[in-house]
Amino acid sequence: MIETLPLFHRIAGQPVVVLGAGEAAEAKRRLVERSGGLVVDDLEEGIARGARLAFIAHDEETSAEADALRARSAGLLVNAADRPRLCDFTVPSILERSPVLVAIGTGGASAGLAKQLRLRLEMLLPRSLGDLAKALGAARTALRSRFPDAGERRRALDGALAAGGALDPLDEGSAAKVASWLAGAERERGGTVEITLRSGDPEDLTLREARLLGSADIIAHEQGTSDAVLDRARADAVRVVLAEGGTPPKGEGLVIVLRSPPRA
Incomplete structure (x- = not known):
């Protein structure tokens, strides 16, 4: 059983509350801005503007607890830096191959472990992985035309994307092969x-x-x-x-x- 449900939350152009001072708070502000969110430093303003997420990075325990309670009572999901018991969600270590994102979490148990796993994966996943995702997205209509049945389409992709397949994600050149693969792809029967x-x-x-x-x-x-x-x-x-x-x-x-x- 998984203890938390991993989700990707779109915040581009949306207000996100970030409270606190120091490096922990600055790190959350950078994360929000990197994701296109609009940082709001005041909780009441964030509530008024319809914020859905709140990052709380106070050094003082009582301040963190009070603001977490206020934010949660207003319907916001809360992340409190270094205080797992106050968190509705945790922030994973992120490996970016845009639009591919790999998020590694430990449920708040060890940010260091998540970081080291990300660094290992950085060496395994090629920079071209994002290009492969974009090429497959661009081929979506053609893929549906060639494989109208969802099951056949999924099996064809599974075969192509498997290790050693025509579009092996770990192959630097896979993005350039999408069109030629699709032109000759055979139907995979059930x-x-x-x-x-x-x-x-x-x-x-x-x-x-x-x-x-x-x-x-x-x-x-x-x-x-x-x-x-x-x-x-x-x-x-x-x-x-x-x-x-x-x-x-x-x-x-x-x-x-x-x-x-x-x-x-």
């Missing part, structure tokens, strides 16, 4: 694939099994299949519970049947 699990640990899935699970339209699984494995599937995939040894359902697209591990 079907039914059975996977006999080796355990309830998703790390025991092969790379192929993990990819299929993440691409499936329907997940048919036996009672007792671990949530950790099921969490590797798409959130919007249809889930069906099967009796042990039961017959999987038929349906359009890719159906994955998860069988329980063999009994010892």
Whole structure:
């Protein structure tokens, strides 16, 4: 189970309250401005202007608690620097490959850990990743025309974007290949694939099994299949519970049947 729900919040042109002095407050102001938000230094003014977010960076505990309460009572979501118990949301460490953003959070446990993870990922993800995203966005209409069915479209993209695929995101040259890939892309049919699990640990899935699970339209699984494995599937995939040894359902697209591990 995830402890917080990651969201990307659009604040460009919107008022955002930032209270406090010192480096922590300045860092929040820079973050808001970097995202296109309008910094408001007064809580009452921010409330009057319809602000939805408040960053509170007071050194004094009582001031932080009082302003957090006032902001929350007015309907704002609150982030209080270095005070996780006062926070409605936390600020992740951000890796930018605009328009691709990778946000790394630890639920307020360790900003240092989030930063070090970001620095590792900085070395892995090429600067061209944003160009690939823009090229795919520009090809959206053509992609829908070539693959009118949403399932076929998703499977074609999954195959192209997989490791070693025609549009591998870690390949610096992928952005320039979108048009040629789309011109020759083949339709990827659905079907039914059975996977006999080796355990309830998703790390025991092969790379192929993990990819299929993440691409499936329907997940048919036996009672007792671990949530950790099921969490590797798409959130919007249809889930069906099967009796042990039961017959999987038929349906359009890719159906994955998860069988329980063999009994010892």
